Amino acid sequence: MNLEFSDDQKFVQKAARDYLAEHSKLEVCRKVLESGQAYAPELWKGVAELGWLGTAIPEQYGGAGLGYLELVLIAQELGRALAPIPFASSVYLCAEAILQAGSEEQKKKYLPRLASGELIGTFALAEGAGDFNPSDTTVTFDGKAVTGAKFPVPDGGAAGIAVVVAKEGAGVSLVIVNLDGAGVLRANLAAFDPSRPQAKLEFKGAAGDRLGAAGQGAKIATAVLDRAAVLIGYEQIGGAERALDATRTYTMSRFAFGRPIASFQALKHRMADVFCKVQIAISNGYWAAWALSNGNSELAVAAASTRVSASDAFTLASEELIQMHGGVGYTWEYDCHLFYRRARALAAAIGTPSEWRDALVSRVDAA
Amino acid sequence: MNLEFSDDQKFVQKAARDYLAEHSKLEVCRKVLESGQAYAPELWKGVAELGWLGTAIPEQYGGAGLGYLELVLIAQELGRALAPIPFASSVYLCAEAILQAGSEEQKKKYLPRLASGELIGTFALAEGAGDFNPSDTTVTFDGKAVTGAKFPVPDGGAAGIAVVVAKEGAGVSLVIVNLDGAGVLRANLAAFDPSRPQAKLEFKGAAGDRLGAAGQGAKIATAVLDRAAVLIGYEQIGGAERALDATRTYTMSRFAFGRPIASFQALKHRMADVFCKVQIAISNGYWAAWALSNGNSELAVAAASTRVSASDAFTLASEELIQMHGGVGYTWEYDCHLFYRRARALAAAIGTPSEWRDALVSRVDAA
Amino acid sequence: MNFDDTPQEAEFRAKARAFLDQHLKRLDPNAPGGDEFERETKDDIARAKAWQAKKFDAGWAVLTWPKEFGGQGLGRLENVIFNQEEAKYHTPPPIYGIGHGMLGPTIMAHGTQAQKDRFVKEMARGQVIWCQLFSEPAAGSDLAGLRTSAVRDGNDWVINGQKIWSTGAHYCDWGMIVTRHDPNVPKHDGLTYFIIDMHAPGVECRQIKQINGGSGFNEVFFTNARVPDSQRVGGIGEGWKVSITTLMNERVSIGAGQGAGRVKDLFRLAKKVKRGGKPAIQDSAVRQKLADFYITSKGLQYTGYRTLSAISRGATPGPEGSIGKAVGAPLSQQMASFASELQGAAGGLLDANAAPDASWMEGYLASPGIRIAGGTDEVLRNIIAERVLGLPAEWRADKGIAFRDVPTGTAKK
Amino acid sequence: MNFDDTPQEAEFRAKARAFLDQHLKRLDPNAPGGDEFERETKDDIARAKAWQAKKFDAGWAVLTWPKEFGGQGLGRLENVIFNQEEAKYHTPPPIYGIGHGMLGPTIMAHGTQAQKDRFVKEMARGQVIWCQLFSEPAAGSDLAGLRTSAVRDGNDWVINGQKIWSTGAHYCDWGMIVTRHDPNVPKHDGLTYFIIDMHAPGVECRQIKQINGGSGFNEVFFTNARVPDSQRVGGIGEGWKVSITTLMNERVSIGAGQGAGRVKDLFRLAKKVKRGGKPAIQDSAVRQKLADFYITSKGLQYTGYRTLSAISRGATPGPEGSIGKAVGAPLSQQMASFASELQGAAGGLLDANAAPDASWMEGYLASPGIRIAGGTDEVLRNIIAERVLGLPAEWRADKGIAFRDVPTGTAKK
DSSP states (O other): OBOSOOHHHHHHHHHHHHHHHHHSOHHHHHHHHHHOOSSOHHHHHHHHHTTGGGTTSOGGGTSOOOOHHHHHHHHHHHHHTTOOSTHIIIIIIIIHHHHHHOOHHHHHHHHHHHHHTSSOEEEEOOBSSSOOOGGGOOOEEOSSEEEEEEEEEETTTTOSEEEEEEEETTEEEEEEEETTSTTEEEEEEOBSSTTSOEEEEEEEEEEEEEESSTTOHHHHHHHHHHHHHHHHHHHHHHHHHHHHHHHHHHHHHOEETTEEGGGSHHHHHHHHHHHHHHHHHHHHHHHHHHHHHTTOTTHHHHHHHHHHHHHHHHHHHHHHHHHHHGGGGGBSSSSHHHHHHHHHHHHHTTSOHHHHHHHHHHHHHHO | OBOSOOHHHHHHHHHHHHHHHHHSOHHHHHHHHHHOOSSOHHHHHHHHHTTGGGTTSOGGGTSOOOOHHHHHHHHHHHHHTTOOSTHIIIIIIIIHHHHHHOOHHHHHHHHHHHHHTSSOEEEEOOBSSSOOOGGGOOOEEOSSEEEEEEEEEETTTTOSEEEEEEEETTEEEEEEEETTSTTEEEEEEOBSSTTSOEEEEEEEEEEEEEESSTTOHHHHHHHHHHHHHHHHHHHHHHHHHHHHHHHHHHHHHOEETTEEGGGSHHHHHHHHHHHHHHHHHHHHHHHHHHHHHTTOTTHHHHHHHHHHHHHHHHHHHHHHHHHHHGGGGGBSSSSHHHHHHHHHHHHHTTSOHHHHHHHHHHHHHHO | OBOSOOHHHHHHHHHHHHHHHHHOOBOOTTSOOOOOOOOOOHHHHHHHHHHHHHHHHHTOSSTTSOGGGTOOOOOHHHHHHHHHHHTTBOOOOOOOHHIIIIIHHHHHHHSOHHHIIIIIHHHHHTSSOEEEEOOBTTBSSSGGGOOOEEEEETTEEEEEEEEEOOTTGGGOSEEEEEEESOTTSBGGGGEEEEEEETTSTTEEEEEEOBTTSOOOEEEEEEEEEEEEGGGEESSTTOHHHHHHHHHHHHHHHHHHHOSSTTHHHHHHHHHHSEETTEEGGGSHHHHHHHHHHHHHHHHHHHHHHHHHHHHHTTOOOOGGGHHHHHHHHHHHHHHHHHHHHHTGGGGGBOOTTTSTTTHHHHHHHHHHHHTTTTSOHHHHHHHIIIIISOOOOOOOTTTTSBGGGSOOSTTTO | OBOSOOHHHHHHHHHHHHHHHHHOOBOOTTSOOOOOOOOOOHHHHHHHHHHHHHHHHTTOSSTTSOGGGTSOOOOHHHHHHHHHHHTTBOOOOOOOHHIIIIIHHHHHHHSOHHHIIIIIHHHHHTSSOEEEEOOBTTBSSSGGGOOOEEEEETTEEEEEEEEEOOTTGGGOSEEEEEEESOTTSBGGGGEEEEEEETTSTTEEEEEEOBTTSOOOEEEEEEEEEEEEGGGEESOTTOHHHHHHHHHHHHHHHHHHHOSSTTHHHHHHHHHHSEETTEEGGGSHHHHHHHHHHHHHHHHHHHHHHHHHHHHHTTOOOOGGGHHHHHHHHHHHHHHHHHHHHHTGGGGGBOOTTTSTTTHHHHHHHHHHHHTTTTSOHHHHHHHIIIIISOOOOOOOTTTTSBGGGSOOSTTTO
């Protein structure tokens, strides 16, 4: 048993943290949030040049051929920096789907461009409100064309391709759609976290290229979402760690009644509770990262555990971040709300924690 | 609008509190708990002589002909005193069932003896574990005799009669059974709170006297349980108030690090949270007591609200009572566990809070 | 014990409704409420003033105030009944809460006869609007730590410093401000309270943008702003005592204000969205949450009524009023969070056209402010612990020493 | 990163299992575990000693201790592997945790060579049993507030006072005690640490009955009990430093100990009992709870393993170990409470014949002790806040003053 990342992996993380500390300051996130930009292009270009987009993509498809233990640590740093780029949509979801289910030809066609960042991909799953089961999809694929609407789709405005969950005959298939092609209407939606934009995609007979076997879509989607749950979980962990750190720093410097407010026991105990929640998430994350990196069957349970604990940790940490800042924490000017927005956005992505809890019980019970 | 009890009602409460402070000290509860007695006979005799058992029973049936606003306040004091007597089983459940559904003859036959305390009654609903829906009963009534087992039955060892929920043909009926008669086997069960004993009743063709119309049992039982939920809720409120008060008193006198531990903010905030929970329960209790006393249709929702909030308040208050006492709170010698036991026992009675939450949503939705 | 109106109350309610029917349009009871942004346009303010004048002239304004001050000398109960009814109609944004709920009563309690005559009745009719100038960047929960200075100069006082979180200051005509006239005595002893003209030279408002995009609060800067001594409320050094009156009234209005919240809307949402293929309201986990929210909300509502009922029988409003906000504020965040999650992926949107009910996500953005403004969760728990339960006060590093010597940590920064 | 055994670890695990198979009966993996009462009969103790001797003689005792002290000089990892395997068998009650986990390491760290030679190896074989004598009625969370006095008399020290919460003291042969040799200096400076013979005159044990009926703890009274100075551990006045060593080891053992808890049993129960006519595990609300319990338990288990993994690579056990108990102790109460409610009316019983799984109600009675013993929830949160997050320490009313002058409130009582 060895529950530590290797020195090489820690080096990758350190490098990522240093790079983002310089090139993804919170002003960068705020600029996207306030300007309505789709993402921060310089930062996207930067991480692409560093090869982060292809971290887990094999070299023959233009990737770095590193592994998921490296990718999760990069994800943790992107989360810590609240990086305003379509990394999750393009790498954890779209590229992973193609890696998992793509034909050799599809891999050759898409992965190099996704790895280089010239192409941005996303994953079109949800269809409006409530929980969503792929087999409930009302979007159809007739073998050639896709028809129907998907929303919200993360980075649906910026993406060049989307992997779409659609009905094909009686079953469900995944279909790659070129979003710049004919028969695709896009509309940006007002997002809770404008630094991670959402869009509505309407397909009116848009040309589609099936990904994986017909009728296997639900199965593949589940596998892809499990993998994304781990990677997004690490982004949430990074965000939660930073939110707690910012809470700590502020409460130590803010004085009331002649004392730093961090010396008030009620706040101390609540910060301790946040710390514990973050540690629980990290430990589940280690488990899931290991299972992801070596294809262990425990991934199904570990991914759900990570998804839930990381969502809870980031949500609590961001709520306490504002609360312990008091009035200024509620101002647009301070950065607290950037964390609060990101926490909600990530908790709403790829299925809510409640859905994952429910799934976890079935998976544990089946194991 | 007037959300206050009348001076007369407050006088009844004050008298009850004073009497119990003298005759139902915690030693009385402890004695029953440690001795395996069914209840404290002197105390039972005393409250009977004071007419409490008949508080809400009309005078023509030997009651005091007061109302439910008086009865809830007596219940609150019995709860505060952790009185070790079968008051709830005999008064809130058995007598209420007969009042609600009994024939004139049955009322004449049973109510005076229940009011005088010479007869102890109970209500036999549960059949083992899990939640319980009257229509799931496996106990049968053929119009004359009752067959099957009920457990746990509160005060099933001490009671002279039980109102039994049983299948009659396709429907469910309530049946009064003389527990001292032939065909009744009783076995005491080890209770979480031995000051409120539980028993298993086995009926082997025991003679039964139907209460209310055949097939109306489920409907009547629901009405009886709603009323009992309010009255037991007031016992829980009384217990919670005292638990908080004892926590307050102890933490003010216990010193650590040169300060009373009540001056540590983490404990202060948690005691404030307990106080708020108790107040929420009290406010719901007022609502339910009013609805109960004037037969208002809001009783269905108000009773469920009281049942849940009072259970939660007493549970939290009793857990914090032990926790804030530290080590001594975990000793048999200290009285903390008497509250902890009673809180669990009352929460497990007449349906769990979870069941009542579920019922509340249906009722609100229907309203 | 009676949760229904007495005949007199019912009659009063009917009269109120009759008046409101004449002038306002009823709300659709089935339309979700939603948390409003604090964005009062000039036009909103004008409409609010017009409506207040109508109420005043018809005898429906500041009902609890004495007749001499333009009120009706009615009890808090009648006031609540009127508010309950008014809440069923489309009205301009409420901009008089602070003036009528807190500042007016403070002047009535501590002001000179001249101040009462000059200001209170005018305030009642609402053609001039008042704001509160208490909090400062370095004095929030620790209000008495405020630094805005007042220096005597002849018959005037010269005010310098900065206030923050002043609701509506940017459209207000008058403000009530607590200042420090003497930093050389312990902090509570060096405070003095004034009425200040918001249009006076040296008074500058800057709206604060909130995380939800609203900007109901202001920073207010004072640069040699002059206030005549005749506008001093209470004695020199009595500023803390006077402020307490203001804050106690705040607690009462808030305490009564919170409550049932938006539970109805939440049930409505749970019927609209699906969980596991069925309407979410049929999902057992959702039902457990709905029940808890309902029960807590009802409990808060009736806790407020209990206080009210006691007050209407002559009891003085006590610290119990804090329960409403102590529980209600976090509850509003928990409900908004739950309702957002109920909407699944759409819970990550603020888009009314794409989400079943985006007002919940707006509410999730607004709720942190509710937990902070007008007394943080922490302050309210301290009040309940110390003033209701009588637990020992927190140790004080600033006790009995001159304000100027109180540690501020600025050295550390 | 590897959650599986390395080949060496797997081999070690196999060897351990082979040894255990020879001597013990395997537990039925599907039988619910249940919280055991602390009721060690004379017979239990005898069996425990016999088993410990067997382990010692076969080289499976105190694996992490150096060979010279009867250990095997193995790492914590091997130790955990052995414990994991041993936990799968029927064993006598564990009575060596304190001696082997805390006291032995303390002697090894601070004892004289003579003390090490005399006591440590003997302790390893477990034919004599050791207890810890730290807490006092007026010194629980505030351990350094202890009052039991030690007065020098020739080559002896004379001990007077009372200790409490001493696990197993009634069947122990030796104890390690912290005393106050000087009340005239600040409280941490006046403490001295000794090894004491529990059979010596003037030492009297009285078992404490717990709320769950168990009585594993004792009050221990000292009346002019004499201890030779040769049994002093560490210097005069170094008692606090030595105690910290003991307590740090406690934290590590507990930290690793907590974790996965009884989640499996909870799933089992949820299949057995019904909710709404179906097995409770199919109920959405039940599933949400099961998931949270599972996730927190797994998170704690792996948090313990992370610490372990770091230690096995040479890191020194830090305050992070507190997470296991800070989260695990309340979790055990929440799980027991939930499992009791799952059993409906039967959740009000302690009757194994009438309830589907009465061990949960037993557990609900035991769990308050878990939240208190060996560091309360509050102490652990303070440790995390101050020692992990580096937040400022609580203000201290007892700082820098002679112990005898520290306020005790006894006047108030």
